[in-house]
Amino acid sequence: MDKISIVGASVISGAGKGQHAIFDAMEKEITAFAPDRQGEPRYYPMARIDEREIIWPDDDPWWSNNKKFASTSAIWAVNAARELQSTYCNLTKDERGRSAIIVAVGGTGEEELSRLMPRLLALSLTDERPLATLLYEEVPDYSYVRGIPSLSGQYVARITGFRASNVAVYGETNCGGIGALTLGARMLKTDEVDRVVVVGVAPPITPEGLSAVKRLEGLADKATKGSGPFDRGRAGALMGQGAAAILLERESVALNRGLEPLGTLGSVGVLTASSEKRALSSLLSEDTKVRHPDLWFSHATGSRYRDKDEYATVRSAYDVLVTSSKGTIGFVPECSGLIDIALALEAIRRLRAPPIGLLDVVDPAFCASDIVHGIGREVSRLNEVLVTALGFTGAHTAGVATINRWNG
């Protein structure tokens, strides 16, 4: 069986475009939790994408004709996938026919309807029209279609030319990015396709969504030094927006195309069990066969108790250097795992472990020497990097991936 190589990785986050932008921000201890650009009152810190960096293709009329069906998720997915253009632009028609798409997205209609629907439903109490008629007449056309998660993949198919298949892996587990990657790896292992682009998107979260996260996890009400993951003063999750695309390809096929892989997908999996701890420890010990990770991009979001549980589970299995991207760009549901994979590739390239943003004083519950704190560390060996992703509290779901240096 061919190894699975990673031949392309792209990220759009609050830190800007590219994994290097996040990595540099981590190294310089800059966070993306800037004051709100839209001038809205700030309720919880949010690492937002700069919408000015997002563009809609205009190179053929299809794009303008079909923009009406595109949600924010679809638009961001297209932008993330297009960043990989150099890796797929020369594919033949047959090669595109062996190229698949998997998108990891949460609900895609909420942001459009979240402000409209309460107003319409309040109106329905006094309006003479039957409720279904009122909604038929007042809800913007195509809102339901825009809310279909897999439609984002059809746009990715258009921009990449990939035609083998398209599926959305999404929903409540919130390990969507790693879940999508798991499915992609399976498609490659069973030889159905030669390459899979996995795109994850976390569009703007609604106020209702933020409030729900707060009830589940606790939310940080400020994003200042001392509120980052593993800090003794952390008070809850830091949230962000983002999109990422990872292009997986069978190694022999990639090499035949003259590509030099960025890294190898060593192992990947997702489990749901009676507890999150059980899911994570099963993945580490039985499923993914993680060997000797040199660096760990943890899920750690700044949650008081979940950072601790995750750390204890992983550290009981490995003596490993720990970092987290969440203090810099926030937790990006369905997408953070993919972003961390892009960062793992960047770490391998630079032979550096980036420090955790907004981390001031390491909580005594953790071993301070494990945690990359303050300044980045040079590492002499980065052969295997571990990435973990956890579902929201109660999902009892964990995802694990390992990225290996490509030894070509």
Add this chain to the structure above:
Amino acid sequence: MMKNEVLMTGLGVVTPIGSTKREFWSGILQGRSGLRTEDGIDVSDLPCGWVSGVIDEHDRDTIDKAWGSAHRTWGDRIMLSAIFEAVEDARLAKILPERVGFIWAQSCPSSGSSPSEYERFRQEQVELYNAAGDSAAEIIKFLDAKYGSMSERNYTFASDVARQLDRVLVPTRVEATCSGGLRAIIEGVRLIQSGEVEVAVVAAGVARRNHYVYSQYAQLTAMSHWKGSPQQASMPFDIRRSGMVISEAAGAIILEAASHVRRRNDVQPYCTLGGWGLAVGTEHVTAPRAYLVEQVIEEALKNSGVSKDEIDAVSVHGTSTKLNDLTEAAALEKIFGSRIKDIEILALKALTGHASAASGVIEVISSALSLTAGIVPTVPTCVEKDPKCRVNIRKEVANKRLRNIMKDSFGFGGQYASMVMKYTDGSRRIDVSAM
């Protein structure tokens, strides 16, 4: 490709024509329609869509009694009912492996999967609007004050299933619009072929009877405009067809590695699954393309090692829209040539309506029952066949051994999927009278 043979050993259903395997199959044989005038939602002013496929009131009560809980929506309950019928049917309840694949497709809007759930949603939204208006900050403040911090018990369907089965799940929730159910089955087969698990539960459930969803389907102008008897509203390949009838349903199947079935030696499979074709089209968001239908069928034949001459029936997508049925019939004619007149057409949506992703699973189930019973049901609502759809529609139920069935599923967003179902030595033979 890894070639672990994958068998279907259990099935469970909740549909408008029956909510157990036995009722479902008898409904199919009797041509019993599950469509009725929508009476849970006032749809009188909508330009179409006044008929729905609705689960029977008695079945609803039974399911609520068995699976009702505060956290589960109606959509969750019908899926659990189907899943546990399938586990029982496969005789796996006591010998389920420690680790089980769980692939599911579920379309149950967060605004509510039934009219009563939507009414609750409306009350909450009105309360929110009256308290906070349009201000995001005020909304957060209101909700934080109402619910408090870290107060929520998170319910997820996968963790519920893991708890109910008391097993570790290898989970994937897929969405591929109306082909999502068949795609879930394909991913279940793939999961077993990859060697990660020996048993997988595959389920799809769709429960979207709410005012918003109906208003949006009306906007899409894809719903039936039929003004006659509600039972006739979904009529695949009939010249009078005017659109689909949306419905609620859930289906679940158990997939097992052949080696696992041989080891336990206490169950006969329904059929062998495997050999599929998938494609994504980008020309149009909603309209199907015949060449892609042909492509996925050809791929499914090639990947299953079955020739087109060995296909005895096609379980069609058959939505009853003008365009789908015409496109699908044209593609089938092109594939099968003069044999098209001998190919049996299974078109379950004539009775159940279109339950989106769930239709893919319940149509695989009805096809498996046809394979094992050696019976071809009718398409009772195709009364005046469209002469442009040159497919073979049975007027009477027929006894006929079927070797292989091709299953088609298509969907918005350029989704195309086909898969071959094979009757093989050792598969069940259902005695209809004993069911």
